[in-house]
Amino acid sequence: MKFYDRIKEMETLQEIETMSAEYAQMTIMVGRRRVGKTTLLRKAFTLTPVLYFFIGRKNEILLCEEFVEEVEVKLGETLGNFTSFAQLFKALMQVSKRKNFTLIIDEFQEFKNISPSLFSDMQNIWDANKEESRMNLIICGSIYSMMKQIFENSKEPLYGRATARIHLRPFEINTIKEILADNHPAYKPEDLLAFYLMTGGVAKYIEQLVVRKAFTKDKILRTVLTPGSYFLEEGKDVLIEEFGKDYNNYFSILALIASSKTSRGDIESTLNMPIGGYLDKLENEYNIIRRVRPFMAKEGSRNNKYKIVDNFLQFWFRFIYKYRSAVEIGNLEYVLQIVERDYETYSGYILEKYFRTKLAESKLYSDVQGYWDRKGENEIDIIAVNDLEKQLLIGEVKRNKERINLHILENKATEIAKKYGDYHIEYRAFSLEDM
Incomplete structure (x- = not known):
C-alpha cells in the first residue's frame, strides 16, 4: 500500500532533524498499536544517517549485538562489545558529538521488562552529554500507559527531558476516502461507512483490507469474520499487554x-x-474510552456516558468478544449473521460518529457534541458551535434521509435555541448519501 498523508507529522520530524545538526533533540512519539508510527519514522528523515533499534523481548546482550551491527553499517563506527544498552547509548552519545545522526528506539517501553534501571542511566547520560551532542533521538512506544508513565510522571527519571512530543492518530476521514477511491473508485456510501466502521483510519487495518481487496460492505465483513482472519484476535493482542493480569475486568x-x-x-x-x-484508568491512562456529557452540561455533571474511542475496538468488543464462544468453535457464520442482523442499528451509531468527526476535522467549529436530557432521552445527534462567528449547527443523523424530520429536531432543540438566541442556528439532516 502506498504511503498516505502524515504531511504535518513529516514536516515536524524534518524540522526537528534539521535542528539536531546544532542541538541534541529528544522526541517522544506515541500512538496506538498498528497506527503507522514505524512506517512514518522510517520515511521521515532524509538529512542524517538513521539507526533503527527495535526493542524486542530478548536478552539485553543479544539486543546490543544487533544494534552494534546497525551502527557499523549505518555510521561506519566500530564500537566494540557491550553487555548493557546504557553502555552502548553512552558510546553513541560520544559519537554524536562529531556526527549528526538519527537514533530511533522503537517499543521503548519494553526496557521496563528488560532493564528497569535503564531509564535512570539514560537520564544521567543524556544530561551529561546533550550540550555537545548532535543526536536526533526518537523514542517511540505503543503501550500508551507505560509511555505516559515513563515521560509524564514527575517522579520518573526521564520526566521533562523530551524536546518534542508527537501523538500519532489514525487517518482523518478525507484520507480514508482517498484510499478507498484509489482502490475502488466505484465505492458506494455503504462501502465507505463499512470501511470507516471497521478501520477507524488505523493504517494496519486499512492495509489488511486493501491487500484482500475488501472494499464493499459485504466483502469487508466477510474478510474480518473468516477463519484465520487477522482481526479475530486483534482486540486481545492490542490490549492484554496494556491491562496485564486484570484484563478480564x-x-x-x-x-x-x-x-x-x-x-x-x-x-x-x-x-x-x-x-x-x-473507568478512570481506561480514560486517563489507557486512552481507550472517553467520558462525554451532553451539550451545555457543566463540568462535574453526573449525566455522563462513556464511549470507546477506537472504531475497531468498538466492533471487536460488540461482536467478536461478546460472541467469543462461537468464534472459538469456528462458527463465524453465526457471528456474521448477528452482525448482519444488527448492522443497520450499529452502523447508524457509527454514522453519527462519522459526521461529528468530519465536522470536527473541518476546523470550522470550536466544539462538536451531542445532547440528551437527564433521563437520557430527547437526544440530538450533533450540535456544532462556532463561538467566534456566533453560529450553531444542530443536526440529525439517520441512514435514510427520508426518516429525518427537521421540525421535530427544532422542537427538541427549543431550550438550546433560547439560550443561543443571538446565534445563527442552522438545522441540518445528515444521511448515508451525504457521506
Whole structure:
C-alpha cells in the first residue's frame, strides 16, 4: 500500500532533524498499536544517517549485538562489545558529538521488562552529554500507559527531558476516502461507512483490507469474520499487554460499553462491582474510552456516558468478544449473521460518529457534541458551535434521509435555541448519501 498523508507529522520530524545538526533533540512519539508510527519514522528523515533499534523481548546482550551491527553499517563506527544498552547509548552519545545522526528506539517501553534501571542511566547520560551532542533521538512506544508513565510522571527519571512530543492518530476521514477511491473508485456510501466502521483510519487495518481487496460492505465483513482472519484476535493482542493480569475486568467493562451500557450505573449494576477506578484508568491512562456529557452540561455533571474511542475496538468488543464462544468453535457464520442482523442499528451509531468527526476535522467549529436530557432521552445527534462567528449547527443523523424530520429536531432543540438566541442556528439532516 502506498504511503498516505502524515504531511504535518513529516514536516515536524524534518524540522526537528534539521535542528539536531546544532542541538541534541529528544522526541517522544506515541500512538496506538498498528497506527503507522514505524512506517512514518522510517520515511521521515532524509538529512542524517538513521539507526533503527527495535526493542524486542530478548536478552539485553543479544539486543546490543544487533544494534552494534546497525551502527557499523549505518555510521561506519566500530564500537566494540557491550553487555548493557546504557553502555552502548553512552558510546553513541560520544559519537554524536562529531556526527549528526538519527537514533530511533522503537517499543521503548519494553526496557521496563528488560532493564528497569535503564531509564535512570539514560537520564544521567543524556544530561551529561546533550550540550555537545548532535543526536536526533526518537523514542517511540505503543503501550500508551507505560509511555505516559515513563515521560509524564514527575517522579520518573526521564520526566521533562523530551524536546518534542508527537501523538500519532489514525487517518482523518478525507484520507480514508482517498484510499478507498484509489482502490475502488466505484465505492458506494455503504462501502465507505463499512470501511470507516471497521478501520477507524488505523493504517494496519486499512492495509489488511486493501491487500484482500475488501472494499464493499459485504466483502469487508466477510474478510474480518473468516477463519484465520487477522482481526479475530486483534482486540486481545492490542490490549492484554496494556491491562496485564486484570484484563478480564477491563474487557467486561468495554464489552458492556460496546453493547450500549454507557453509564457508570448501568455497568456497575450489571457487573455488581465498583468500577470507578477502572473507568478512570481506561480514560486517563489507557486512552481507550472517553467520558462525554451532553451539550451545555457543566463540568462535574453526573449525566455522563462513556464511549470507546477506537472504531475497531468498538466492533471487536460488540461482536467478536461478546460472541467469543462461537468464534472459538469456528462458527463465524453465526457471528456474521448477528452482525448482519444488527448492522443497520450499529452502523447508524457509527454514522453519527462519522459526521461529528468530519465536522470536527473541518476546523470550522470550536466544539462538536451531542445532547440528551437527564433521563437520557430527547437526544440530538450533533450540535456544532462556532463561538467566534456566533453560529450553531444542530443536526440529525439517520441512514435514510427520508426518516429525518427537521421540525421535530427544532422542537427538541427549543431550550438550546433560547439560550443561543443571538446565534445563527442552522438545522441540518445528515444521511448515508451525504457521506
